[in-house]
Amino acid sequence: MKIPRRPISLLAAAAAALIALPGTASADAAHRGRTYEIATQGSDRASGSARHPLRTIAHCAELAKPGDTCLVHRGTYREQVTPPSGTKDAPITFAAYGDGTVTVDGTDAVTGWKDAGGGLVSAHVALPLDPSENALFLDGGRTMEGRWPNSAPDPLNPTWAVAEKTSTDQHIDDPALPPGDFTGATVHIWAGSNPWSQQTGTVAATTAGALDFTGGNYRCPPLCMGSQTYRNYYLVGAKATLDQPGEWYYDKAAGTLYLVPPKGGMAGHTVTAKRRDWGLDLSASSYVTVRGLDLRGTSLRTGKDSTGVLVTALHARYVSEFSTLPMPADSDLSIPPGEGNIVDSRVLDSGVQLLGNGNELRDSEIGYSAGTGILVRGSGNTVTNTYVHDVGWMGSYTPGIEINGSGHTVTHNTVRRTGRGSIDVSWQLNGVPFHGNRIAYNDLSEAMRTSRDGSPFYVCCNLDATATSIDHNTVHDADGQVGYYIDNSSSQFLLHHNVAYNTGTRGTFFNGHSSVSLGNRDHHSSYGLGITTAAVRLSGATDATGTFVSNDVALTPLEISGPGSPAPVVRSNLLPPVDPRYADARNGELWLREGSPAIDAGETVDGVTTGVRGAAPDQGAYEYGAPVWSSGCSLPGCQSRVHNSGWKATTSDGADASAAVDGDQTTQWKAATAQTPGQYLTLDLGTPKSISRLALDAGLDATGHPYGFTVSTSSDGTHFGAPVARVGGRSFTQDAVFPQTTVRYLRIELTAPGDTPWAVNEIRLYADGPDAASTLQAEQATYTKGVVRGDAATGILGAGDSIGFRSVRFGTGADIMTVRLASAGCGRGCSLQLRLDSPHGQLAVTLPVKDTGGADTWQEQSVHLTHSVTGAHDVYLVAKGGHRVAAVDRLTFRP
Template sequence: MGYAQTTYYVASSGSDSNNGRASDAPFQSINKINSLALQPGDQILFRRGDTFRGTLQITQSGSSMSPIVIDAYGAGNKPVLAGSSLVSNWTNIGNNLWQATCSACGDRVTGVYRNNAALPLGRYPNLDVSNKGYLTVQSHSGRSSLTSQQALITNWTGAEAVFRPVNWILNRSIIRGQSGNTLQLDGSGNFNVSDNWGYFIQNHPSTLDQVGEWYYNPATKTIQLFDNQANPNNSSITATTRAQSIVLTSVAYITIRNLQLAQSVATGILATNTSNLVFSSNDVVQSGEDGISLQGSGSQILMEGNLIEDANNNGLIIGAYQNFTFRGNTVQKIGLLPGRGKSGDGTYIGILMATTANTLFENNIIDNIGYNGITFSTSTTIQHNQVSNFCMTKSDGSGLYIWNGNQQVMANMHLLSNVVFNGIGAPEGAPSDQPAEANGIYLDDCTTNIEVANNTVYNCAGMGIYFHGTSNSKLTGNTLFNNSEAQFVIRNVNGCPPQTNVIKGNQFVSRLATQPTAKYEASSVAEVANFGQFDNNVYARPFEDVNKIHVYYGNVTGGDGYLVSSVAEPIRA
């Protein structure tokens, strides 16, 4: 059966009363496109240089030979599909505060922009003060209240408290009431408040004291903006009003290319139960939460040559998908603002994948990430990527990370020829005795059957490569340099003693005397001997060439051990 394969044109100067089938008679709106019964082979072309506000919803499928194509036409910048609305008619209400009604706004606003530059959500204390704007918890009751070490003069009822209970979590909780220095919280999140850890307050009119800071009141649908330098009516101010820029629901054979998806409340593109999707040469920017989210399940996904930038939570989330390829993309500036991402674990991450099958990540740049660069799963190959400047908002993460604390079957995982560097760590909001670790490659809690070969890992504020209860894995041909805690660490986890690993042909090079080249930690000498095969590794610390391999055994990590001063392999020491 053949199809007409119609091409539809959309331009901001068009009209929805046009037939849309010629560039000189284009449609005008996304809503018009949503009303069409698209057929396999149809093309939707948005004019370059134009901005279209709304959510493009694709509910029809193409075919293997005739996909539905969403693309650009004309010359100039990529057409913008924006999830935001213009906010105008600002009124000066005194004290350098301006207020405007946002009738299109819903129960929350996740971003406000001036001339397409993001403005900061109001926060107390400000991000640029000491300790990056964290106050300190004196005492607490579960998740329901916290008492501040610092005096709280303002009544913060209705604001949001952001508290850091452990190194790798930031939780957000609405303040339901206040008594002196004690805040009553709504109890959201999975972690209790922790004494002596940090917290701050956001999204309240009393936080507004720096240029561009904003606050949204959903009850009155008004935005307040602090500005003592300019009249916001002389700028283009937008606020997030639509959850997504593109939504795909239970469709297949869709190609999307050459678009910019911007300023959504939640996600730039949300695809649910989608297969045979090609997503290429797009820019997904300024997402209120996640850049791209693939929910449900599907197969045959290709994402290539895209930019994912400035997402408050995660850059890319992948559900239970098969045959997923992510190639030649740049993912950057993800989860860099504390309190703007979601609560709990699995947040502030460049790429987060669930249980996938036959997944390939190659030739990507992952840079400036709040927590883990890539959190991966079984049946995945990650090769020839650059992962840099991670764990900038939370600590105890890594550039490449996997967890298997529930001890699932793992197989077919390969980390090959990646360059991982500048794990930063975020000490602010944590007690001074808490290490702000940022490891290069972290195989966490009972991981198995992973090949780690020919990677370069350097300048991380933690361990270069960390086998945490890891077994049946291969570490070959890697170069690790100037990682603060050690270049390579194998450590016992209760119930998962490391065993039958192959550690061969690696170079562990420490720049400083305080950096061991390797640490091998177990409950007994016999357990160390079962770690696996160690051959032809280089252990080098040129300026302090003694006691550079640390072997510990006993019940206390770092105690009851001994140091190896030569370059002999630890299994033979």
């Protein structure tokens, strides 16, 4: 079928230009490189021209030779694509055409639904995946496999049942267990004194208020039921659990899929089921470029021999699904197993997988995985400027990014909302060497959602990290115990210029674990609020030779112990009770203010100390007077936390609950009585803020989280409307999600009774886009024209150059803009224009640029806006005047 000829898009034009560049021609002179087009209206018997496109990407892959390009028009492609290899000088390219979203979908439609009795419908279907790896989507949204107790759709807000203390390693007592036959169901367990991994078993028998199971509990104690702090579990994978719309169960033996239909029946509803694990399978491919494609219900992988693969602008959602945690085979491990392999369950068979050598994933978004977000394995691979979120909800050691091997570069990524770690390195998978890796400028937050013994950045165990650098990272707002955790005798880790706050008991922990901890170093790091006992700790080492901690700034002491010859070096650190004069500790802005005692108080550390201003290096992660570096990616979604500008919280009985909003996750407000419906907390944000998510964090408390609550809003603090969100169940950190709105007052009200008092460690708010009240770092601009972003500022903007930020939230108004910039020799007439919604949009103000005395001399310059800016806008700074107007470090807005 012919399709109309469309005007070529900017992306397609760019692709065509790349094809024509020198050096991209095939080494085979007889093949110059051809462009095929693919469209859902096409035919695989067609030529692949613009007028006669192909129908499938897979067929284009069959035709493609080195130097060829497959341009894919908008639409959904339910297929698996297995590209051939290109060559180093002539890669094969698969790219979105640029006329809309291109989705490679791993699911197929399920039809033929019939009444199955008992309020269920069923369809006969042969699902090819292992039953524990099935996934179902109702009207495009992931729907929950039948489970007890019922849970909300967000898998990182699971509802847990709590076993009685009389339970044992293979037996659960629970009077709340409903009647029914759960034999064969999976029991998911999060239990023990301080559980570091979750486990699954199989129900063998059920009786009234009790069940027996097999499997799980490989280490019992401490990872088992009984008289333990954590005794959480749920059941999944039994027909008897089906009791709410959208829940499903698959009987593989009978080939029958059961579903609780939506209210009103199946008419008008679409169901799809996962069928393909790898929508883009490059496991046998090299020198392939994948650009601008979406994945849904499937994933992408390269192979152990892949090289020269570039994946850019990938948007992957629901990449991995599973409901069991089997222990991997010994053959998958680099080292003989020491813990029954339980900690490495599903790490190697989930996530987007970048294996092999010299491959790159960049400028991408990876979201929603039961297991790993991104697996990096082999050598010399790169992951940069990528947003990873909502992964690892099964609670094993599957992190946002798993790094195995040597020579990798993992930089400028944002990893948020993970079941356990954000970035993880496993000894069983990696082997002892972990050489020459660079892990830098990453923002890691909201980790440890379904674990407690761990950290956002976690290393285990016995690793040799020679020539590896962990630098310029930020870890924060996590419910584990540590920010940077170098566990169980790992050595030669160099940490420097890192930031940690709200990470639990410690900022960084070098754990000797009754063995050695050699050559571990931490320099020029800054530790903020929410660290209770030690900013840096070394303990349990029989030999700590080479340990060196210097130039750190902290609000809590250091605890460095362990013999060595020479002994560990600890010096030139700024510690309590001295106030470091952080810019804004409540919001994690730990750079120094004027007059800080950390300025010029450090010592030079070879290979670490750089960019010194003044008489000597500064202590801490930021050099006063230099541009302030930032961590994380620059894509939409990478900046979302709402600035805490002195919020207030009060209880329903009028008591102060400031500990819930003080920016310190280790302080706690706890109610005086057990939970009862109608109890509430009221938040006053001071000024109206744009918000779309509220996170209610109970910290390490195993009992204080609510059994159910609503969120409502108000403009005056007295009259609250109908709830904008309802949250049920018992999860330790609970999220209420609602349409983005601008409000000043919030009320969190309990809807269910509980046996224990309500406890809140911290309430955090989020929304789409950065908050105008926070600091907008120029290097995180989502738009640039004519200027390059560095790690801490832009280059010099000339006339017509610009930078922009997407969806900046101004709330009810900003009146003053302050820009930190450097300028020299531009003269009169140089300025920075603030424009709204486009580089040519409404002019909000013009800031005349004053000469700062040098292109590397930074100064804040402010201007009153012509009119107060409200709501949410894309904002742009546009340079006017000479060819060297100014370099920009950051900008802020205030009333």
